[in-house]
Amino acid sequence: MKKTARSRIIGKSRSVRPPIVRSRRTRCLLTHTVLERLMHYYICLSKYDPNIEWISSPHLAVQFRVDDTQVRKDLAVIGVKGRPNAGFRRSQILERIREFLGLGRSLKAVVVGVGRLGGALVAYRDFRELGLEIAGLFDNDPRKIGGSIAGLTILSTDGMKSFIRQRKIRIAILACPVFVAQILAHELVEAGIRAIWNFSPTTLQVPSGVFVRNEHISVGIGEIAYHLLPF
Amino acid sequence: MKKTARSRIIGKSRSVRPPIVRSRRTRCLLTHTVLERLMHYYICLSKYDPNIEWISSPHLAVQFRVDDTQVRKDLAVIGVKGRPNAGFRRSQILERIREFLGLGRSLKAVVVGVGRLGGALVAYRDFRELGLEIAGLFDNDPRKIGGSIAGLTILSTDGMKSFIRQRKIRIAILACPVFVAQILAHELVEAGIRAIWNFSPTTLQVPSGVFVRNEHISVGIGEIAYHLLPF
Numbered sequence: 001m002k003k004t005a006r007s008r009i010i011g012k013s014r015s016v017r018p019p020i021v022r023s024r025r026t027r028c029l030l031t032h033t034v035l036e037r038l039m040h041y042y043i044c045l046s047k048y049d050p051n052i053e054w055i056s057s058p059h060l061a062v063q064f065r066v067d068d069t070q071v072r073k074d075l076a077v078i079g080v081k082g083r084p085n086a087g088f089r090r091s092q093i094l095e096r097i098r099e100f101l102g103l104g105r106s107l108k109a110v111v112v113g114v115g116r117l118g119g120a121l122v123a124y125r126d127f128r129e130l131g132l133e134i135a136g137l138f139d140n141d142p143r144k145i146g147g148s149i150a151g152l153t154i155l156s157t158d159g160m161k162s163f164i165r166q167r168k169i170r171i172a173i174l175a176c177p178v179f180v181a182q183i184l185a186h187e188l189v190e191a192g193i194r195a196i197w198n199f200s201p202t203t204l205q206v207p208s209g210v211f212v213r214n215e216h217i218s219v220g221i222g223e224i225a226y227h228l229l230p231f
Numbered sequence: 232m233k234k235t236a237r238s239r240i241i242g243k244s245r246s247v248r249p250p251i252v253r254s255r256r257t258r259c260l261l262t263h264t265v266l267e268r269l270m271h272y273y274i275c276l277s278k279y280d281p282n283i284e285w286i287s288s289p290h291l292a293v294q295f296r297v298d299d300t301q302v303r304k305d306l307a308v309i310g311v312k313g314r315p316n317a318g319f320r321r322s323q324i325l326e327r328i329r330e331f332l333g334l335g336r337s338l339k340a341v342v343v344g345v346g347r348l349g350g351a352l353v354a355y356r357d358f359r360e361l362g363l364e365i366a367g368l369f370d371n372d373p374r375k376i377g378g379s380i381a382g383l384t385i386l387s388t389d390g391m392k393s394f395i396r397q398r399k400i401r402i403a404i405l406a407c408p409v410f411v412a413q414i415l416a417h418e419l420v421e422a423g424i425r426a427i428w429n430f431s432p433t434t435l436q437v438p439s440g441v442f443v444r445n446e447h448i449s450v451g452i453g454e455i456a457y458h459l460l461p462f
Binding site for chain 1: 261263264266267269270271273274275278294295296328331332333334336338346347348350351352354355357358361362363401402409425426428432433434442443444445446447448449450451452453454455456457458459460
């Protein structure tokens with residue numbers, strides 16, 4: 001069933017607009033924008049009162065500041081269909097998004113760079129709820145090594161590669177200073193990391209088989225500044 | 232000139248695709264996605280060696296993992312034209328993005344909720360470089376009030392409204408726990424805040440004149456999980 005749903009999307013995504021995010025596979029599937037919207041729906045709906053079962057698309061549209069046609073399109077992509085005068089079944093939306101994005105599996109990650117931001121990410125509660133498990137913390141600052149955050153000991157980056165290899169970890173959260181980001185990214189890839197969630201404000205060069213999500217927090221300033229401009 | 236450039240974009244944006252982000256104005260201008268890409272170009276190019284003046288669109292495309300046609304389209308939207316066999320002038324791109332998004336002005340903000348994440352945001356260096364100035368820190372935890380981060384004293388949320396009104400601050404960075412986010416958002420809007428940068432993992436209800444940018448960090452997990460799925 002999963003396979004059918006996926007192959008349907010390939011056509012869908014192609015016909016709508018050219019994809020922005022390129023996956024490590026040669027053909028592109030869902031765009032970055034669609035993935036983000038699906039995840040927004042998921043996070044929001046999973047926090048609803050469990051007694052609420054039916055949700056209308058205009059209700060969702062208002063919540064996410066998108067068109068309700070867009071909501072229906074997104075849900076159609078993952079195979080969720082509404083019922084006239086009732087709307088969409090919340091549990092079905094959640095299940096399909098979970099299945100579609102692969103959220104059900106255990107996602108083990110290391111955090112590299114445990115400064116203020118790295119520390120905040122380790123302690124971020126929602127990660128665990130979504131299946132992301134922080135398995136190791138690494139830093140190269142001797143004053144930090146040996147300390148602990150959220151029950152995990154901060155280890156030296158010297159042992160990082162063997163730690164990742166032994167535990168077959170595939171995800172790294174990079175929150176280090178810019179000047180070491182590329183060197184660390186290179187080491188992470190060598191150790192077997194296949195996805196880097198990059199919080200360092202720099203662009204990383206990685207081999208084509210590795211996915212990088214750049215979380216440049218400052219990007220938000222542009223949108224805020226723009227919306228405050230007098231017209 | 233600014234006005235001409237803007238009115239040109241309105242048409243451009245309409246013809247390309249329906250906008251996702253709705254501004255506080257009745258008509259929509261640039262989409263959330265275009266704004267984010269422009270900001271990514273800006274942050275990246277401003278960190279280049281100042282001696283590099285000409286940049287090609289394929290070079291930019293590789294940096295940002297987008298199509299080079301997309302890069303040229305984005306730059307055309309802000310009125311930057313390339314020169315054959317030379318590319319685009321870096322200083323012109325930076326100037327136009329700055330002008331277009333309104334980054335030149337002073338953007339004063341308050342940070343509400345100074346936990347791990349709020350603290351990390353206050354200390355985030357890139358904010359100041361982009362013109363965002365943190366003018367005040369607020370928390371309702373008596374153990375935090377009176378403490379300081381990056382030279383700023385943490386104040387009680389009791390005095391938040393008058394602080395914002397007196398200094399005519401228009402931006403609030405919300406990094407508080409979910410259960411107080413809506414109450415605080417309401418107070419912020421009453422005090423005159425016109426843009427909320429929301430880091431609390433919840434959706435806020437605000438009047439139509441207020442812009443909210445939801446920075447749900449967990450959203451990234453979806454994209455990472457998806458790209459790690461075996462195909």
